[in-house]
Amino acid sequence: MTNTTASHSLNITRYFFVGFLVIAALKLVFAAVLDLYSDEIFYWQASTRPAxxxxxxxxxxxxxxxxxxxxxxxxAFAVRSLFLLMGSSIPFLVYWVALPLMPRQQAREAATLTLCLPLGAFLGLLAVPDVPLLFFGVLLAGCLERATRLDSLKFWIATGLVAALGVSTHYRFALYIVAAFIYLLVFRDQHRHWKNPGLWIAVALLIIGLYPAVAFNLGNQLSGIDYHLLERHPWEFQLEGLLHPLKQAVLVTPLLYVALLYTLLTLLRRACQGDSRRGLFALLALVNLGVYLVLAPWTDSTRTSIHWPLSGYLPLLLFLPETLRDLHARLSARISPAAAARLLVLAVGMGFTGSLIALLGVGSQSLQDQLRPLLGKGVLSNKMAGWSELGTHVRELLNRSDMGDVALIVTDNYYTGAQLELSLERDIPVYNIDDDKAARDGRAFQYALWGNNQEGLASKVGDSALFITEDSTLTVPDKITVLSRACTQFARLEFVEQLTLFDGEKAFSFYHGSNIGGDSTTNACPRPSLGWVDQPAEGATVEDVLTISGWIINEGLGVGTIEVLIDDIPVGMAEYGTARPDVVTAMQVLSDPNAPNLGFEFSVEGSAIPGGEVEMSLRTKGVSGETQNFGTRKIEIAERN
Incomplete structure (x- = not known):
């Protein structure tokens, strides 16, 4: 970056192609090796049922x-391919939009700076609607700017077409439309366009683009609007929402965030002085950023929404080069030109580093086996890993002779089912009995329309199925509820086996369900075990004898064995069968065949265990054959001289 005058080049465009190729290469590699995220797999599944x-x-x-x-x-790469193309084209689109508004050099700088906006550089790695939303948003800005400046019919038509495509992408695109209409109303030199046939052609095309969303909602109890405006959000004040600006500063990187806000203030000031060109982009940014800022304390904080304001940052990027020049001049007057240049280089460098960190952070999920030994358990996310292994395992299960005639697959959550549809290339029908995640994500109504939910499953009377639970996303009480619901669907549900991946951090259980709709009252349900360790307590110090006691209930087929592990190494089997009538009363045990003898005990000399801090856990195996680990806690074994 220059350290001379504010009018000189920022000297960043020479790095554009290197930066672009690095970002693009990372996205290409990770798009090929990462499994699909839950949103991605749902949109692929929707594509197989065109609407x-x-x-x-x-x-x-x-x-x-x-x-x-x-x-x-x-x-997965095929699903992401067009999103990858659209996301990677954003820098070139920014250049095209900026070109008539500023010198060519500054337009190139604006394109380069898109690589330094972490979530902007990230666009296209995931096949999510934000990619086309932002693509069409930037394209709309460019078409509308040219239409209003040139009074060109072709650009009015382009504006209408792009607006139609945008509202066919996401409800949030409405903010771009609102900003555009405010622009045409607020600036006096734009009032003439209300008499321009081109504007009304654009409006007509926009209305056509609204038809899919409007028709669906009118024909389906306003389910889409109801979810996005009501069900998803608590509409109660949440103190956490006040942290929205701080979260955005971290996400954008602090110095770049300040520079973007300064850009917005500069554009607003120029707009108030009558500059309608800058006013357009100020409004596009202000409406998007302002709405999310104002509503942050009242809206959904449980699902990912921190990326939404990106639609407001992209219009500001076009004028960020001007801001950096202005800041350089101001800072040079206070410190020195060289120090000012270094500070701005730091801002841009932090942004590009943030882009790399974002990509590598998500991409690290593809390196589970390599990174887990270095980082330890519970560090790496596995939401985009392990699905290929699941698909392979299920295909092998379906080919086993002992599985009998399996007519369909049933899963406990919708995205496990969708992943299997992709892996198995829809060779076998897939249903889900998800009444939790599908509802929270606004998709339960869609599965009801498709007939792939629990009600649709009930129509497959007499068929047999492979039932799958994703155990790593379920607490034991959750799984007991899921299994209880699943057992009502089949005359008999039998445990088959388990699949554990990534040191147990992603796990699935498989069951064979016979005779859908048959009488299930005569067969025990293979529910999992629920246990508790009374002693030792977390952090306890063991001097002489390590004594472990507690209780386990299994209101299915009962508990089989209980194995004690120290640092994941078996050290013995606990004795099960101690009378615990208190547990029967407290836990309201009804059908455990071992009740009231639900307690267990185990003792071992402390000298048999290496001294120091160790991790104790228990592994129980039910009569059904299903195993579970529980009671994990750290204890201290006293050192002996």
Whole structure:
């Protein structure tokens, strides 16, 4: 970056192609090796059932996902391919939008700076609707700017088409439309366009684009609007929402965040002085950023929404080069030109580093076996890992002779089922009995429309199925509830086996369900075990004898064995069968075949265990054959001289 005058080049464009190739290469690699995220796999699943709109969004994300797999086959990379193309084109789109508004050099700098906005550089790695939303948002800004400046019919038509595509992508695109209409109303030199036929052609095209979402909602109890405006948000004040600006500063990187806010203030000041060109981009940014800022304390804080304001940062990026020049001049007057240049280089450098960290952070999920030994348990996310292994395992299970005639697959959550549809290339029907995650994500209504939910499963009377639970996302009480619900669907449900991945951090259980809709009252349900360790307590010090006691209940087929582990190494079997009538009363035990003898005990000399801090846990195996680990806690074994 220059350390001379504010009018000189920022000297960052020479790094554009290197930075772009690094970012693009990382996205290409990770797009190929990462399994699909839950949102991605849902939009792919929607693409296999074409419609103008779905319960949570209109058709665009599904169309892009399906087109990718049509062109490139059934793979995660194919699903992401068109999103990757759109996301990677954002810098070039920013350059095109900026070109008529500023010198070519500054337009190049604006394009380069898109690589330094972490979530902007990240765009396209995931097949999510934010990618086309932002692509069409930037494109709309460029078309509208040219239409209002040139009075060009072709750009008015382009504006209408892009607006139609945008509202066919996501409800949040409405903020761009609102900003555009405010712009045409507020600036006097834009009032003339209300008499321009081109504007009304654009409005007509926009209305056509609204048809899918409007028609779906009118025909389906306003389910999409109801979810996005009501069900998803608590609409109660949450103190955490006041941290929204701080979270954004961290996400954008602090210095770049300050520079973008300064850009917004500068644009607003110029707009108030009558500069309608800058006023357009000020409004596009202000409406997007302002709405999310004001509503942050009242809206959904449990699902990912921190990326939403990105739609407000992209319009500001066009004028960020001007801001950096202005800041350089101001800082040079207070410190020195060289120090000012270093500070701005730091701001840009932190942004690009943030982009790399964001990509590598998500991409690290593809390196589970390599990184887990270094980072330890519970550090790496596995939301985008392990699904390929699951698909392979299920295919092997279905080919086993002892599984009998399995007509369909049933899963406990919707995204496990969707992942299997992709892995198995829809060779076998997949249903889910998800009444939790699907509802929270606004998709339960869609599965009801497709007939792939619990009610649809009930129509498959007499069929047999492979039932799968994703244990790593369930607490034991949750799984007991899921199994109890599953057992009502089959005459008999039998445990088959388990699949554990990544040192047990991702795990699945498999069951064979016979005779859907048959009488289930005569067969025990293979529910998991629920246990508790009374002693030792967390952090306890063991001097002579390590004594472990507690209780386990299994209101299915009962508990089989209990194994004690120290640092994941078996050290013995606990004795099970101590009378615990208190547990029967407290836990309201009704059907455990071992009740009231639900207690267990185990003792071992402390000298038999290496001294120091150790991790104790228990592994119980039910009569059904299913194993579970519980009671994990750290204890101290006294050192002996």
């Amino acid at each position: 103008l709109a779905y319960s949570d969004l209109p058709f665009m994300a599904a169309l892009l996902s399906g087109t990718g797999t049509f062109l490139l086959g059934h793979s």
